Each structure stands twice: as structure tokens, then as C-alpha cells.
Amino acid sequence: MDLVVKLQQMIEENIAGRAVRDESPTIGPSSAARGCVLAVAYELLGMPKPEPDPRSFRAMQVGTDGHRRIVRYFGHYVVGRELFFHDREYGIRGYCDALLYLPPDFAGERAGLYALEVKTTGGLEFERIRAGGRPREDHARQCQIYIWGVSRYYPLFQVRGGIIFYENRDSLEHLIYLVDPDPAIGAYLDRLKRAREGVLGRGELPLDDRLPDEHWAHQYCPFLDICPPGQEAVRRQRAQGPRVPDQVVADMLARKLLARKQAERRQGRLAGPRSLDDLAAALGWTAEDDG
């Protein structure tokens, strides 16, 4: 069919609100990036997820608002925001936060197109990522899916990598990581594709293709309530106690204290350096905490 005729038909259907919908279930890049193939299968089956509590809902809203603001930080290097992509073969559909073009006079040998992923986090999560010195595993995977998805949907775009931008919601500090394309994402996405065919075609759940039992993400999974292996993993983890490394907590406390001191200085409330007693009082430590 002539392209002009096709465009006319499409526009008329859109104007009439009758746009042709692809009804086969799809998942978004962040769901695909979880790393648990079983969770993806639950999602494709439309299994119910609990509503986020008001605090989580507010954090999500703040995150969405923050995305728009943060993308503006990249100024004229933004080629497109919320770049749509849809891979029918793999059933992944969603938006890359932005596509950036970093020109040679700015990026030198690293000039080119980059898929941008923006994440806003709480203070503890931010310090965990900073202490680890690299993006969180699922965020890195999501960035790989952006690179993969945008490259497949827009084959003329030569996406040379990704950028993950973290913002600490509490302090507005930033962390930036450059991500090179990782061919290993192909094998992971092939597992998702096989699981998709199995669950939608034959009703088979990939019960054995899931996150390792010791992984932290089970307890934040929206399908935990309906997932016996995930519940068992969480039960075992809870029996073993919390897993936040001490030095990360210490680092976070130190940074919070520093930020508070700086704020107090700005407000003229702090005359000089604090004593250890002041520090203990500020952190809410009591005599029982010593020794």
C-alpha cells in the first residue's frame, strides 16, 4: 500500500480513537529487568499486584516528576524524551527515559547516541549504590534493555551505550554511570521469550527460572503474596537477619550528619565543632549503645 495512504488511514484511525491495538500481553522494560523470569511470567498472566501504599505511591510520583526535571539537565544533548519502543517478538514495550547525542567536541572518542536511564532513590539506597561503585544490577539490566530495544526499534540509530543517572531524593546528590552494551543481555531476553511462549502458549510457569534464594529482591517483588518459592526465600533470609553492610550504614550516617551540620551552619545555629556527646545526641545514641 502506498505510504501516504497508510499514513492517512493511521491518522484517521487515531483521530477517531480506533487505533489498532496489539492485544497480546507485553511487559515494560523495568519489569523485564527484574531478573526473575518467573515474575515476568506472572506479569504476562496478569496476576494481581498489591496497590502501592501511600508512601510508595508518593515516592513514585516524585520519581516521575524528577525524571522530567532531570532529563532537562542534559540540555541540547537530548534527542528525544520518553522514547517509545515495542518489540513484538519479545513482548517488551515501553519507553526509554531519553536518547542523548553527545557530540565529539564534548565527548571526544566516546561521542555518539546514548540511552539515558534516570533513577531517583532514597538516601540509604543511594549510599548502597555509591558504596558498590556501580549501578544496581536490575538498573544496569534495564539500561541494557533500553540500548537493545531502541537499537532494534530504530535500526538507523547507532546507540553506542547507556547512561544511568541516580539522584538522591533526600540530598539531591547525583551519581552517573556509563554503560557499555553487553551482548549477554541477548541470552537473558531469550529466556524471557521462551518463558513467554511457555506461559502464554502452554500455560507452563517457569518455576525453576527465578532469582537465587539469597537475592534481596524477593521481598520487594509485587508477586510475593502468590509466589511460594519467593515466600520461602524471604522466610530463610529473615531468619538470617539484615544484610545492609555496616560500613554503608556508617557512611550514610556520616553524610547525613555532615549535611545536617552544613544546614545548621547556614542557618547560624551552630557556633563551632560538635563534641562526641553532641554527635551521640544528634544520632539518638544512648548510654546503652556504648560497648
Ligand code: SF4
Ligand atoms: S517472589 Fe521472588 S521468585 Fe517469586 S516472582 Fe518474585 S522475585 Fe521471582
